[in-house]
Amino acid sequence: MVRNSYLRLKESDYEKIFSIFYKLIGEAEDKEEFNKIIFDLLTPAERIMLVKRIAIIYLLLKEIHYQIICEVIKVSSTTVNKYKLFIEKSVGIVPVLKKMLSIEKVGLFFESLFSDIFHPGLPGIDWSSAWKSKIDIARKKEIGL
Numbered sequence: 001m002v003r004n005s006y007l008r009l010k011e012s013d014y015e016k017i018f019s020i021f022y023k024l025i026g027e028a029e030d031k032e033e034f035n036k037i038i039f040d041l042l043t044p045a046e047r048i049m050l051v052k053r054i055a056i057i058y059l060l061l062k063e064i065h066y067q068i069i070c071e072v073i074k075v076s077s078t079t080v081n082k083y084k085l086f087i088e089k090s091v092g093i094v095p096v097l098k099k100m101l102s103i104e105k106v107g108l109f110f111e112s113l114f115s116d117i118f119h120p121g122l123p124g125i126d127w128s129s130a131w132k133s134k135i136d137i138a139r140k141k142e143i144g145l
Contacts, residue, residue, distance in 0.1 A: 056083045057090075058097050064144040072143055112137050 009017070018024065054075055059069045066080050088095055100102035115133050 037069045053083065054093070054097075056080055057087060057093060058101075059088055059144045060084055061094065061097055061101055068143055108137070108140060 007072065024037060025034070026036055036106060041049070055073050056069060056075065059073070060080070060083060066077055069075070069080050087095055111133075115130070115137055
């Protein structure tokens with residue numbers, strides 16, 4: 001639980017500080033620079049918390065079963081239910097994740113299609129890599145990651 005000071009900022013000061021934060025995050029040119037900023041700003045526990053929240057929302061949007069989400073992300077069912085309710089009211093993260101999901105669904109469709117075309121047992125196909133690919137696709141469909 002985050003502990004905020006009981007002393008409140010003026011709304012105008014809050015807006016200025018938030019614009020600095022937004023500019024700082026938005027100025028990161030690549031993943032490495034973004035990671036450096038996040039590692040400087042957040043504690044390890046805060047980073048884990050944020051990543052788990054995003055993962056829960058992402059998996060819920062993929063319609064992965066609650067129990068699987070709890071097992072994979074290592075969270076309680078109460079936490080998953082909380083984010084299920086959050087999804088209904090979200091106007092920020094959910095549309096972005098839905099856009100990512102639509103792109104991923106297309107990619108998974110083509111992966112599955114090529115896996116079916118170049119299946120294990122076909123002459124000239126490396127069986128071990130074909131089975132690995134088939135298992136990976138099945139795992140992505142079941143667990144969502």
